[in-house]
Amino acid sequence: MEINKTNKFKNFFKRYGVIALAGVFVVAIALTIAFTAVDRGSEVTTNTLQFEEPMNNAVVLKDYSDTELQYNSVLNRWEAHLGIDFTSEDTSVLSVLEGTVTSVTNNSLEGYVVEITHSDGFVSVYSSLDANVLVAEGDTVAKGQQIGNASNTATNEFTEGNQLHFCLLKDGVEVDPNNYLDLQNK
Numbered sequence: 001m002e003i004n005k006t007n008k009f010k011n012f013f014k015r016y017g018v019i020a021l022a023g024v025f026v027v028a029i030a031l032t033i034a035f036t037a038v039d040r041g042s043e044v045t046t047n048t049l050q051f052e053e054p055m056n057n058a059v060v061l062k063d064y065s066d067t068e069l070q071y072n073s074v075l076n077r078w079e080a081h082l083g084i085d086f087t088s089e090d091t092s093v094l095s096v097l098e099g100t101v102t103s104v105t106n107n108s109l110e111g112y113v114v115e116i117t118h119s120d121g122f123v124s125v126y127s128s129l130d131a132n133v134l135v136a137e138g139d140t141v142a143k144g145q146q147i148g149n150a151s152n153t154a155t156n157e158f159t160e161g162n163q164l165h166f167c168l169l170k171d172g173v174e175v176d177p178n179n180y181l182d183l184q185n186k
């Protein structure tokens, strides 16, 4: 009985072993294609977020730098600069994406500061605004909507005219806005 069973088993594999192997192969290829498709899908999702510039005709005063220290002439020291400073003849400051205002604060070093939370873990922060902030915490803002005006209230950085200190965070960490914004005047 036992021998007979084993033989049947062997015969079965002789007959269907190749088919079984081919089946495993097909499943493996299918899984590879499926995972590749998922990868492509997530890339497409991040690329569909189209950021606007935070000021019209913005000129970069000081670029983002997380490794090279930059000289801060106001505070007379070298420091990392985890944002971009912009200035423009048009002082309007605009939300770079649609989102929700999650805080409006004010301190003597950074002026008025508006934080907007967007989808996909993005948060944008606009510092050095004047007191005439046009949004309040909890407001929903559209992409390109004016939220305030750039000014010289960020006394820690720039005092000769209006400026916007702009930061972009992804999942709670400052990222280089150059990788997301399409800046024309660089």
Ligand SMILES: [Zn+2]
Pocket (backbone or CB within 6 Å): 062, 081, 083, 084, 085, 157, 165, 166
């Ligand atoms: Zn700055």
